[in-house]
Ligand SMILES: Nc1ncnc2c1ncn2[C@@H]1O[C@H](COP(=O)(O)OP(=O)(O)O)[C@@H](O)[C@H]1O
């Protein structure tokens with residue numbers, strides 16, 4: 001994919017970052033855009049998945065028709081069929097008029113199904129039919145309707161695992177995942193973290209006429225080393241809070257610790273040696289040595305991070321050989337190099353649940369019984385369900401259901 005086209009698309013949609021995996025994702029979106037295939041966008045929550053269906057729509061011949069984004073996790077199970085496919089008057093109590101569904105409304109255009117793994121199995125069956133034949137039936141009707149729609153779906157869960165567990169239809173998975181675009185987690189984007197920090201800080205002060213914040217070297221290192229479980233959404237949130245309450249200040253590690261959960265200033269004591277203490281007589285090289293020591297420690301930490309990443313990849317690969325990867329092989333991808341797509345699919349194993357990467361931040365929920373994990377997440381987030389759900393890596397709706405199920409709160 002031509003690099004200037006990628007840069008143009010990034011500028012047009014306000015996408016910041018130059019990490020190769022991000023560039024690759026944008027390039028794939030541009031390449032598949034004019035070809036009428038379903039696309040599946042995968043990536044952790046907050047990583048920026050929503051740009052991709054919009055890019056695909058805007059660079060496709062459907063760009064003058066409608067684009068509708070539906071968050072499948074936010075619609076109650078009871079009404080989702082009617083929202084997507086419409087209903088006839090009298091189809092159920094309260095259906096006083098007939099209603100158009102999104103598949104009718106967006107006819108000729110693109111529909112973005114966000115959190116697609118949350119679709120109930122019955123809706124999945126309807127969706128498969130409309131993808132295969134363009135046909136659907138309104139709720140309460142017997143008449144077959146036709147629509148011409150391109151579907152782009154997104155998920156932050158491992159759909160192959162959902163297939164293996166019987167929560168997602170295998171045939172629908174292959175329909176949707178003809179082309180997979182994997183959005184990398186923020187922690188893997190290196191210097192993009194700083195680019196985004198500066199951008200969010202600058203946007204905030206421009207919009208609100210506040211003096212700009214700056215970052216100390218150490219604070220920058222911490223931003224780079226942090227795990228960012230909430231990805232770009234979390235970074236934006238943290239930077240905006242600091243831009244407000246620390247307007248005009250230099251952000252130090254100490255300030256950062258106030259805004260970033262689990263960044264403690266005492267986490268790595270060696271790194272906190274500051275040359276403020278008077279050096280003992282005769283040791284005039286103090287600051288210099290401290291700087292160098294610090295540098296060495298940082299490079300050590302980065303090396304360790306690399307090794308952990310390597311380990312994580314090995315674990316993922318190992319898990320893939322044990323899980324239904326064989327399924328991937330019997331369905332050859334239709335476009336692009338097969339190896340690339342197979343890779344993208346194989347990489348889908350969510351990183352969130354890889355124990356080794358769960359360092360010091362989010363608790364290891366996967367090692368707890370479900371009820372306890374939910375209780376802990378709710379407590380940690382002071383009862384805010386949205387935040388708790390994000391931390392647990394489940395949808396808000398699933399969380400509501402579980403809270404009821406376990407009679408929590
Ligand atoms: N590369 C990026 N450059 C600028 N803003 C970004 C980038 N990635 C994500 N964002 C912003 O982060 C927030 C979360 O992105 P979103 O697409 O909603 O995440 P997801 O759908 O993957 O959960 C949005 O405000 C989005 O604009």
Ligand SMILES: [Mg+2]
Pocket residue numbers: 046049050114
């Ligand atoms: Mg989203």
